[in-house]
Amino acid sequence: xxxxxxxxxxxxxxxxxxxxxxxxxxxxxxxxxxxxxxxxxxxxxxxxxxxxxxxxxxxxxxxxxxxxxxxxxxxxxxxxxxxxxxxxxxxxxxxxxxxxxxxxxxxxxxxxxxxxxxxxxxxxxxxxxxxxxxxxxxxxxxxxxxxxxxxxxxxxxxxxxxxxxxxxxxxxxxxxxxxxxxxxxxxxxxxxxxxxxxxxxxxxxxxxxxxxxxxxxxxxxxxxxxxxxxxxxxxxxxxxxxxxxxxxxxxxxxxxxxxxxxxxxxxxxxxxxxxxxxxxxxxxxxxxxxxxxxxxxxxxxxxxxxxxxxxxxxxxxxxxxxxxxxxxxxxxxxxxxxxxxxxxxxx
Amino acid sequence: xxxxxxxxxxxxxxxxxxxxxxxxxxxxxxxxxxxxxxxxxxxxxxxxxxxxxxxxxxxxxxxxxxxxxxxxxxxxxxxxxxxxxxxxxxxxxxxxxxxxxxxxxxxxxxxxxxxxxxxxxxxxxxxxxxxxxxxxxxxxxxxxxxxxxxxxxxxxxxxxxxxxxxxxxxxxxxxxxxxxxxxxxxxxxxxxxxxxxxxxxxxxxxxxxxxxxxxxxxxxxxxxxxxxxxxxxxxxxxxxxxxxxxxxxxxxxxxxxxxxxxxxxxxxxxxxxxxxxxxxxxxxxxxxxxxxxxxxxxxxxxxxxxxxxxxxxxxxxxxxxxxxxxxxxxxxxxxxxxxxxxxxxxxxxxxxxxxxxxxxxxxxxxxxxxxxxxxxxxxxxxxxxxxxxxxxxxxxxxxxxxxxxxxxxxxxxxxxxxxxxxxxxxxxxxxxxxxxxxxxxxxxxxxxxxxxxxxxxxxxxxxxxxxxxxxxxxxxxxxxxxxxxxxxxxxxxxxxxxxxxxxxxxxxxxxxxxxxxxxxxxxxxxxxxxxxxxxxxxxxxxxxxxxxx
Numbered sequence: 001x002x003x004x005x006x007x008x009x010x011x012x013x014x015x016x017x018x019x020x021x022x023x024x025x026x027x028x029x030x031x032x033x034x035x036x037x038x039x040x041x042x043x044x045x046x047x048x049x050x051x052x053x054x055x056x057x058x059x060x061x062x063x064x065x066x067x068x069x070x071x072x073x074x075x076x077x078x079x080x081x082x083x084x085x086x087x088x089x090x091x092x093x094x095x096x097x098x099x100x101x102x103x104x105x106x107x108x109x110x111x112x113x114x115x116x117x118x119x120x121x122x123x124x125x126x127x128x129x130x131x132x133x134x135x136x137x138x139x140x141x142x143x144x145x146x147x148x149x150x151x152x153x154x155x156x157x158x159x160x161x162x163x164x165x166x167x168x169x170x171x172x173x174x175x176x177x178x179x180x181x182x183x184x185x186x187x188x189x190x191x192x193x194x195x196x197x198x199x200x201x202x203x204x205x206x207x208x209x210x211x212x213x214x215x216x217x218x219x220x221x222x223x224x225x226x227x228x229x230x231x232x233x234x235x236x237x238x239x240x241x242x243x244x245x246x247x248x249x250x251x252x253x254x255x256x257x258x259x260x261x262x263x264x265x266x267x268x269x270x271x272x273x274x275x276x277x278x279x280x281x282x283x284x285x286x287x288x289x290x291x292x293x294x295x296x297x298x299x300x301x302x303x304x305x306x307x308x309x310x311x312x313x314x315x316x317x318x319x320x321x322x323x324x325x326x327x328x329x330x331x332x333x334x335x336x337x338x339x340x341x342x343x344x345x346x347x
Numbered sequence: 348x349x350x351x352x353x354x355x356x357x358x359x360x361x362x363x364x365x366x367x368x369x370x371x372x373x374x375x376x377x378x379x380x381x382x383x384x385x386x387x388x389x390x391x392x393x394x395x396x397x398x399x400x401x402x403x404x405x406x407x408x409x410x411x412x413x414x415x416x417x418x419x420x421x422x423x424x425x426x427x428x429x430x431x432x433x434x435x436x437x438x439x440x441x442x443x444x445x446x447x448x449x450x451x452x453x454x455x456x457x458x459x460x461x462x463x464x465x466x467x468x469x470x471x472x473x474x475x476x477x478x479x480x481x482x483x484x485x486x487x488x489x490x491x492x493x494x495x496x497x498x499x500x501x502x503x504x505x506x507x508x509x510x511x512x513x514x515x516x517x518x519x520x521x522x523x524x525x526x527x528x529x530x531x532x533x534x535x536x537x538x539x540x541x542x543x544x545x546x547x548x549x550x551x552x553x554x555x556x557x558x559x560x561x562x563x564x565x566x567x568x569x570x571x572x573x574x575x576x577x578x579x580x581x582x583x584x585x586x587x588x589x590x591x592x593x594x595x596x597x598x599x600x601x602x603x604x605x606x607x608x609x610x611x612x613x614x615x616x617x618x619x620x621x622x623x624x625x626x627x628x629x630x631x632x633x634x635x636x637x638x639x640x641x642x643x644x645x646x647x648x649x650x651x652x653x654x655x656x657x658x659x660x661x662x663x664x665x666x667x668x669x670x671x672x673x674x675x676x677x678x679x680x681x682x683x684x685x686x687x688x689x690x691x692x693x694x695x696x697x698x699x700x701x702x703x704x705x706x707x708x709x710x711x712x713x714x715x716x717x718x719x720x721x722x723x724x725x726x727x728x729x730x731x732x733x734x735x736x737x738x739x740x741x742x743x744x745x746x747x748x749x750x751x752x753x754x755x756x757x758x759x760x761x762x763x764x765x766x767x768x769x770x771x772x773x774x775x776x777x778x779x780x781x782x783x784x785x786x787x788x789x790x791x792x793x794x795x796x797x798x799x800x801x802x803x804x805x806x807x808x809x810x811x812x813x814x815x816x817x818x819x820x821x822x823x824x825x826x827x828x829x830x831x832x833x834x835x836x837x838x839x840x841x842x843x844x845x846x847x848x849x850x851x852x853x854x855x856x857x858x859x860x861x862x863x864x865x866x867x868x869x870x871x872x873x874x875x876x877x878x879x880x881x882x883x884x885x886x887x888x889x890x891x892x893x894x895x896x
Binding site for chain 1: 468475
């Protein structure tokens with residue numbers, strides 16, 4: 001037992017010794033990222049290789065990161081905040097954690113719809129939430145809009161994950177800004193009545209459930225399906241092959257043809273950024289051709305920069321029209337959306 | 348002077364408790380904040396669902412861990428049957444598997460889209476809906492998953508209690524005509540009650556704090572409510588208030604248990620610790636005991652372990668093994684450090700409580716103990732607030748006085764991370780040490796004092812040797828808990844610092860379960876070795892146990 005304790009003391013001393021680190025003087029940039037390490041590190045490494053600027057990274061949920069930034073205050077080491085949805089960028093802006101960026105590169109490469117008009121945040125990739133359907137049992141001619149999913153003809157046929165998920169919250173927020181709270185609540189009630197099962201699991205689980213026949217439709221983000229199509233597991237590939245993508249709200253007048261629901265992953269400059277110049281340089285790199293191509297190839301997300309080629313999988317789903325709703329709206333209505341989903345019984 | 352000398356250390360312990368309670372108190376302090384009508388909304392919609400489902404979950408897990416923990420503990424301690432030797436330590440193994448990992452693996456196997464149901468469908472040519480199969484993602488599923496990985500707390504603590512029981516009381520009960528099973532239910536279990544309850548309390552607190560499993564299974568418990576309120580409605584205040592309510596509920600449970608224990612004492616006066624007479628089981632009983640003890644090991648460890656191993660093998664070409672060395676090293680050193688500190692502090696606090704069981708001491712210990720029932724993310728924010736405040740205050744003072752900016756000295760360092768571990772897991776160490784300490788009769792202390800020993804010497808020369816098993820158990824539990832810990836590490840860690848748990852979570856969070864398997868497997872493997880070493884030393888720690896035997 002004594003030896004065990006001695007060993008433990010040694011490790012403790014070692015940890016204590018390395019706990020206090022001193023930052024090097026070389027150029028560096030500190031990133032707080034809500035995108036997981038394996039989905040961002042390759043781009044950051046590329047940036048370091050090209051510029052010689054060291055990138056320091058912490059990943060966690062966006063709300064945890066913004067809470068940390070807020071509490072760290074003026075001494076926060078954070079330069080860049082990366083999130084995987086626009087709502088969190090807006091929340092950070094509301095909390096006064098961001099500062100505007102003026103950059104010709106960012107403004108010329110990113111369409112105005114996908115960045116803040118004052119430069120508080122910028123989209124770096126697009127994430128579309130679509131309907132996937134069972135190829136064998138659903139005639140795509142029956143599909144039309146998100147609104148139509150609340151129609152009783154789909155009773156017991158729809159799978160979707162929990163409303164705790166941010167992408168469902170964003171979709172409902174978009175509905176609120178198009179139709180208002182009361183009509184959206186009505187829609188959510190209709191949708192819940194059409195559920196094939198209580199919401200559970202992630203987006204891949206919904207796709208698999210369609211494939212094995214538990215439901216006929218599912219509402220999912222496209223990159224999950226792309227991930228399954230390119231999975232190593234033969235099961236997952238087979239499940240992905242059993243479903244097809246339907247882009248909602250493509251045809252018709254007014255709201256009916258407004259386009260598919262889009263969210264962004266984005267970047268914003270911290271108000272107290274100690275390495276502002278390097279941070280802006282990194283933001284510009286994120287919309288460079290090579291970084292955008294990487295997003296499209298490795299993550300199967302849609303590039304925010306027009307004209308960047310997308311992966312084969314994405315090409316196979318064709319072109320689509322995106323909802324032109326100002327993304328601020330998603331943030332503004334998020335809390336209302338959660339409340340109405342609570343009331344509608346969307347778990 | 349002499350008085351100050353005696354009370355100085357105790358005062359220091361109270362101050363220490365208060366210091367460690369700061370995160371919990373920070374969460375409580377949020378009660379006064381405004382929450383923009385979120386509470387009214389919760390009362391109108393889901394609050395009762397949250398409460399109902401949390402209670403259901405606690406009740407189910409509570410009953411199941413008692414069955415899976417206490418009975419095997421008694422069987423392997425007091426009886427012999429084929430496999431009882433290795434089951435002694437194997438029963439601890441599920442502890443090494445994080446709850447959300449076991450949930451992911453069983454879901455991967457048993458869900459409608461998994462291979463088991465797929466096999467049923469292709470073999471019998473059925474479609475979905477043509478056959479009945481238990482729904483894994485359900486309340487029952489969550490209860491089973493949590494129970495399978497949490498019962499070792501009850502097992503370890505009750506086994507320790509059974510090992511430390513004097514053989515005399517059991518012999519007395521036998522001479523009074525009680526059957527071995529009656530001796531178990533009427534003497535051994537009631538005597539082991541503080542230990543069993545301590546284990547159960549840990550399990551229930553961990554159940555309430557669990558987020559990964561309930562979230563994945565789509566349940567609406569108090570924890571999912573906390574995060575939905577915080578992340579979905581952007582109301583950190585209401586989330587902290589929900590957490591405070593959770594802690595009050597735990598406090599009520601703890602007080603109720605202590606009240607029901609009343610003035611009962613659980614130490615014994617005999618010092619006869621001869622080798623425990625182990626009953627050799629025969630026939631049907633032998634088989635039944637074997638199956639009953641093997642089931643939790645098979646389902647809580649073997650099945651998920653093999654599934655993870657299979658997935659890891661399947662995805663080996665996708666996994667970057669070069670980073671694993673660092674990940675393992677980071678996870679292990681944090682776990683060692685936290686286990687050691689929690690052990691020393693837990694022992695000091697428990698001992699101080701024994702010496703001075705006054706109101707201030709009891710209250711401060713109780714508040715400190717609540718940290719375990721709160722979701723790690725909430726506690727982490729409770730750690731972040733005082734650390735950031737301290738750093739920023741010092742920084743602005745230094746700027747004003749000397750024109751030097753010190754920046755953040757403690758926030759974002761491993762010191763903050765380890766502090767959070769201590770706040771969260773010290774209750775584990777304290778509960779375990781307490782349960783052991785409660786069985787040492789006060790006359791031992793008196794004897795020590797009459798021989799002129801000070802409190803410090805009594806601790807070192809009498810209690811520590813007698814508590815060896817409890818101390819090892821405490822260190823083991825904290826070690827494995829830290830190895831599995833995710834949310835506090837995630838938020839508080841320094842730049843470019845990763846652990847196995849973070850790696851596993853990030854891949855699982857992208858719904859890449861099979862790719863996450865390799866690092867999940869590493870958590871389990873890193874946990875197994877200390878689990879085996881320590882559970883072997885626990886069996887060797889029984890007073891009177893002959894080491895050469």
